[in-house]
Amino acid sequence: MATSxxxxxxxxxxxxxxxxxxxxxxxxxAGRANPHVLDKIRVDYYGTPTPIQQLSNISIPEARxxxxxxxxxxxxxxxxxxxxxxxxxxxxxxxxSNLRLVFPELTEERRKELSKDVQKxxxxxxxxxxxxxxxxxxxxxxxxxxxxxxxxxEKDFAxxxxxxxxxxxxxxxxxxxxxxxxxxxV
Numbered sequence: 001m002a003t004s005x006x007x008x009x010x011x012x013x014x015x016x017x018x019x020x021x022x023x024x025x026x027x028x029x030a031g032r033a034n035p036h037v038l039d040k041i042r043v044d045y046y047g048t049p050t051p052i053q054q055l056s057n058i059s060i061p062e063a064r065x066x067x068x069x070x071x072x073x074x075x076x077x078x079x080x081x082x083x084x085x086x087x088x089x090x091x092x093x094x095x096x097s098n099l100r101l102v103f104p105e106l107t108e109e110r111r112k113e114l115s116k117d118v119q120k121x122x123x124x125x126x127x128x129x130x131x132x133x134x135x136x137x138x139x140x141x142x143x144x145x146x147x148x149x150x151x152x153x154e155k156d157f158a159x160x161x162x163x164x165x166x167x168x169x170x171x172x173x174x175x176x177x178x179x180x181x182x183x184x185x186v
Contacts, residue, residue, distance in 0.1 A: 006140070006149075007160050013132040014168040021125040021172060025179045028114060033066045033103050043082040045075055052079055068092075068099040106183075115180045122176035126169055133165040 026036035035058045042049035052058065056070040056079065070076050080099055083092050092099040106114070137158055144154040 004157065004160060006157055007136065007164065010132045010136040010161060011164050013135075014129045014164060017125045017128040017132070018168060018171055018175075020128075021121065021175060024121055025118065025175060028118060028179065028183070033060045033062070033064050033101070035060065035066060037088060038066070038068075038083075041082050041086045041088070043075065043078045045078055052082070055079060064103040064105075066101040066103075068101070069097070070099075073097060111183050114183045118176055118179045118183065122172050125172055129165055129168045129172070133161050136161045 023036075023039075026034070027039055028037075035053075038052045038058065041052055043052055043055060044050075045055060052068065055072065055075050056068045059067045059069070061067050068079060070079055076094065076097070076099065080092050080094055083090070083099070083101070088101075090101050090103065092101050140149065140154045140157045140161075143149045144151060149157070
C-alpha cells in the first residue's frame with residue numbers, strides 16, 4: 001500500500017522516531033564491548049566538545065574491552081576525564097599512550113535494570129509515534145472542517161495513519177524485545 005501524500009509527513013516523523021530508538025539502543029551495553037557506548041561522550045578538546053571517535057582510533061581487542069588510542073597524546077587526559085564524568089560507570093586504565101575500558105560481566109540485577117530501561121525507552125518512542133498520529137488526525141479534522149477534504153477522505157486518511165502507527169509500534173516492540181534478549185543473554 002503506497003502512502004498518500006497527506007500522510008507522508010507523519011510517516012516520516014514515525015520513521016525518525018524508529019531511527020532515534022535504533023541509535024539509542026546501540027549505546028546501551030549488553031555485557032560485550034560496543035564502541036557505540038562512547039557515541040554520546042564529548043571531550044573538551046581545546047575548548048570544543050568533540051566526540052571521542054574524532055580524536056582517536058577505537059578498537060575492540062577482546063570481547064569485553066575497548067581500547068582508545070588518541071592520535072594526539074595530549075588529548076589522553078581529556079578523554080579519560082570525559083569518560084569518568086560520563087554515566088558509563090567504567091574507570092579507564094591509562095598506560096600513557098592508550099586507554100582501556102574493561103567491561104565487567106553484568107550481574108543479573110543490572111541486566112534486569114537495563115531491560116527495564118530499554119522498555120522505558122521503547123515506550124517513549126511509542127508516545128512519539130502516537131503523537132504523530134494524533135497530529136495527523138487533528139490536521140485531517142481541520143481540513144474536513146474547512147471543507148478541503150470530504151468526510152470519506154478524512155476517514156481514509158485516519159485509517160491509513162492508524163495502520164502506519166500499528167506498523168511502527170510493532171517495529172518498536174520487536175526492537176525492544178531483541179535488545180532485551182541481547183541484554184539477558186549471559
